[in-house]
Amino acid sequence: MINANIGDIRQASKYLLDEIGFRPEIGIALGSGWGGLLVDVKDAKYIDYAKTPHMKRSTVQGHAGKWVFGEVAGKKIVAMSGRLHFYEGYSLQDVTFPIRVMKEMGVQKLILTNASGAVNTSFNPGDLMLITDHINMTCANPLVGANCDEMGERFPDMTRVYSRELLDIARKVSDEMNFPVKEGVYMWLLGPSYETPAEIRMARILGADAVGMSTVPEAIVAKQMKMKILGMSCATNMAAGILDQPLSHKEVLDTARRIESDYRKYLYNVIKAI
Ligand code: HPA
Numbered sequence: 694m695i696n697a698n699i700g701d702i703r704q705a706s707k708y709l710l711d712e713i714g715f716r717p718e719i720g721i722a723l724g725s726g727w728g729g730l731l732v733d734v735k736d737a738k739y740i741d742y743a744k745t746p747h748m749k750r751s752t753v754q755g756h757a758g759k760w761v762f763g764e765v766a767g768k769k770i771v772a773m774s775g776r777l778h779f780y781e782g783y784s785l786q787d788v789t790f791p792i793r794v795m796k797e798m799g800v801q802k803l804i805l806t807n808a809s810g811a812v813n814t815s816f817n818p819g820d821l822m823l824i825t826d827h828i829n830m831t832c833a834n835p836l837v838g839a840n841c842d843e844m845g846e847r848f849p850d851m852t853r854v855y856s857r858e859l860l861d862i863a864r865k866v867s868d869e870m871n872f873p874v875k876e877g878v879y880m881w882l883l884g885p886s887y888e889t890p891a892e893i894r895m896a897r898i899l900g901a902d903a904v905g906m907s908t909v910p911e912a913i914v915a916k917q918m919k920m921k922i923l924g925m926s927c928a929t930n931m932a933a934g935i936l937d938q939p940l941s942h943k944e945v946l947d948t949a950r951r952i953e954s955d956y957r958k959y960l961y962n963v964i965k966a967i
Contacts, residue, residue, distance in 0.1 A: 694839065695838050697789075697793055697914075702790070702794055704746045706794050717800055718802065720795035721773070722773045722791075722803075723773060724805075724908075726953060727807075727927065729960075731761060740760040741760075745794075766961060770964065771798065777791070778907055785833060786835065788911070796915070802921045803915050803923070804925065806927070806960070807925075808928075809926040809928055811932055821959065822874065822925070823874055824879045824924030825855060825860065826855065826878045828879075828881070829909050834913065835914050845917035849913075855912070856921040859922070860876075866959065867959070878900050878901050879901070879924065882904055890934020927948070927952060930944050
């Protein structure tokens with residue numbers, strides 16, 4: 694098995710570029726809570742994942758499964774409305790295929806957004822956390838397999854996955870808007886079951902501020918391809934065991950809906966500034 698099929702990636706990229714007629718410079722994966730951005734996309738063109746050669750479609754409620762091409766704050770962007778998760782049963786090659794396709798289309802800067810459970814007890818539901826680093830708790834890695842050398846190195850460095858330059862810009866936008874953001878380490882767990890309270894205590898001891906089921910595989914391949922990555926997480930709920938109540942996908946979606954318009958403005962200004 695090879696860890697990326699360059700023929701498939703090029704074919705998908707060519708299909709999309711032929712459909713839209715421009716090369717996007719910024720790519721954005723929109724997680725739960727982040728879909729408000731779509732309102733700001735000028736001359737938006739939607740393309741179903743299902744129509745894209747070799748691409749799988751998302752099965753999760755709240756994840757649409759469409760590419761969105763257009764302009765935001767004068768920048769040419771491609772957004773993923775809905776992403777693929779490992780827990781849906783896809784291979785990590787399938788999960789990260791769209792990131793490879795974005796790079797092939799010309800995307801240099803990648804904004805990865807998600808929803809997470811807050812492990813850090815100083816956070817509140819609805820807080821935005823800039824991701825400064827991550828912990829991969831799945832023991833799975835999208836680069837497993839014979840290496841496709843055209844995509845990047847066999848043993849890519851992960852010292853600085855999340856671009857300092859983009860983090861600084863995101864901090865500055867937060868200051869300028871008077872929209873406070875937190876910062877911290879995101880831990881990727883497989884899901885789809887939520888964590889147990891014991892797992893959340895473990896996550897905290899290991900240095901996590903938030904836990905979630907996405908983003909890290911995309912960040913690993915993007916870093917391998919030398920993209921500049923900005924990671925942003927919406928802490929939709931306190932992680933398991935912090936409050937005396939069960940977790941639910943409904944709570945995640947309710948918080949996501951509540952913060953959507955604030956996050957929309959913030960993301961717009963970040964895109965404008967990068
Ligand atoms: N755990 C894992 N993933 C999540 C959570 C959580 O508490 N909330 C939103 N995504």
